[in-house]
Amino acid sequence: MSNAKIPVMLPCLGEEEAQAAAEAVRSGWVAQGPRVTAFEKAFAERVGAAEGIAVSNCTTGLHLALVAIGVGPGDEVIVPSLSFIATANAARYVGATPVFADVDLATGNLTEATIDAVRTERTKAIIAVHQGGNPFDTRALRAAATRWGVALVEDAACAAGSTAYGRPVGEGALIAAWSFHPRKVITTGEGGMITTDDAEWAVRLRRLREHGMNVSAAERHAATQPVLEAYLETGYNYRMTDIQAAVGLVQLDRLDGLVAQRRELAARYDELLKGIEGVTPVTVPGYAESNYQSYWILFGAEFATDRDDVLRILADAGISARRGIMAAHLEPAYAGVEADLPNTERLTRHSLILPLHHLLTAEDQDRIVGVLRTLA
Template sequence: MIPIAKPYLTQDEAQAAYDTILTGWITQGPKVQEFEEKFATYTGAKYAVAVSNCTTALHLAMIVAGIGEGDEVICPSMSYIATANAIKYVGATPVFAEVQPNTYNLDPDDAEKRITDKTKAILIVHQIGMPADIDAFHELCEKYNLKLIEDAACAVGSSYKGSKIGSHSELVCFSFHPRKVISTGDGGMITTSREDYYQRLKLLRQHGMSVNDRVRHEANKVIFEDHVEIGYNYRLTDIQAAVGIKQLEKLDWIVAERRKIAYAYNEAFKGIDFIQLPAEEEEYLSNFQSYSIYLKESCPLDRNIIMQELLDKGIASRRGIMNSHRESAYKKLYSNLVLPVSEDLQDNSVILPLFVPMEEKEISSVINTFLSIVVPTFTTT
């Protein structure tokens, strides 16, 4: 079976975890701080705060941005459900807007049409690693005095107009889940340019504790902590951070390798008129966290039939990115909502395997098997 994805973890990461375990400091300690500092440097952000996963990162971002009960946050429905859930966690309402058909990213024009006097923020998603039009959304937020938050769960290592994702906005949230480009088993990071956000994020992730464990451990006099506000247990472990440091060292190479695989797919499928390839505009650089193609109406087979035939031949695939408003948790709340572009992309897109390292024979197998299914006259050369 060729899987849809798998993390790239080596002896380096195993040794780093082993060494950290033997130090006796295994949570929210020196390795977490080192990971944060190196991640901030890599992305070009002023600060970085490590947390337990990207969903908790989004939750804390909502809190420090001042979003709460009665507020509305515009976001794509076409995203993993955690995007919308984080808005609900603070009592706000997700307002789902349409995406652009070529990038799967939030459409600035449609987002603007959905702004009301209750709108507090726009939450953009860099879907499957393809950067959204950050500048367009900054302009929109400045025009209407809104907060901009980036869900960069899939976008570590991607770039927008020459700068890494993580450096453009006040709150950018990343994921280190095993399906992502680098992984710590699970985990997340928030980058920010604001010191007040940075300080409060560190408080909130550790129960609002005024003095963290490491400061008390290193102090030469007795220190008593206070819990200055109700916070959360959203900490990352030092074991995970040690793995993350090693992963970060390899990130640019991993992205380059993923892009080679995506180019191989593009080259193989570019001549087929019923396939829409991933779009990557000038000054947008995707890490290709996933490789998704859209099957136009002229495709001879139903998408689900293609996926089943791939599976029968030992190749995993996934449907197009979910629409949160169609999931059971949200369906009743948005029963009258219709997003034709998002829904069509979900129903007619297929995600193909892409991971590092992916051997040439695996890439060829995916390409040849897919083509043999959708192009009856295709023969392997």
């Protein structure tokens, strides 16, 4: 049995990505340009949306989504605390107040009931996360948001390739933000995307990501006569480069194969973990198929070893795992925020993320689960 270190995640990058990036460099067009436009169209089509707006990362995508729907000071935005802290921070960026809702213990996702428990007359929007690639109930939450008269922003950072009710999670979303960070299934290094079916929003979002200009830099460079641009509103520098987009187009071609492989590995984890008392894998609801961007397990009280000790013992065995998904309300940045979130706190304190990537082998999985068995 190999004693090589097992990483928790590896991006799947190869010679095709290197050649695509090199071609972008050789073209002389390395900033936002034609490859970004091509990537926007291809990604939007893949996730079932009419419009794609490439941005510098998912966090800036969430920020612009809230700007587009008109969230500002005095408004409340319901978010899960169980998410990377950027989800909550996006509300603060526009001067709104993030309000933390609890999640379902089995799936790690917001539900209609947990949202309704903290909803007030000041609620302007909800940011719901497809946590770790595990889709929330899109039908239920979209219908509830419409009924309540609030905007539903979908944080799909981890969800490229996941489906809900047989359709890509981005299909039918009011507005969604996506991540291409190296921890995600496909990557552009850094980078993100906003998708929506609203053509007017798309026009404004493209303007906002480029300083509020009424004509893009690419359009100015393509013009045969001088173009005197105007700045219509306060905008941002949230652009993606053509080098990143070139890599993204190759990665998008890999997506289906990567997701299929991750589902096979997750199914094997499910089988290997059966019979280990006190270990519960993430639950994928019947309406969904996860891309398994993350595969996490929850330890019950009957498991003999503390979660943090498990992480240390795995590390000593050359196995890189991660603590469960963070809880923003427990971080110093949100000190003083009152929130009653029992499921969130149990998940963040008693779960961990196991290695899952394209180079993970059956032998690796046997080794990982073998260590867990000794600790049960």
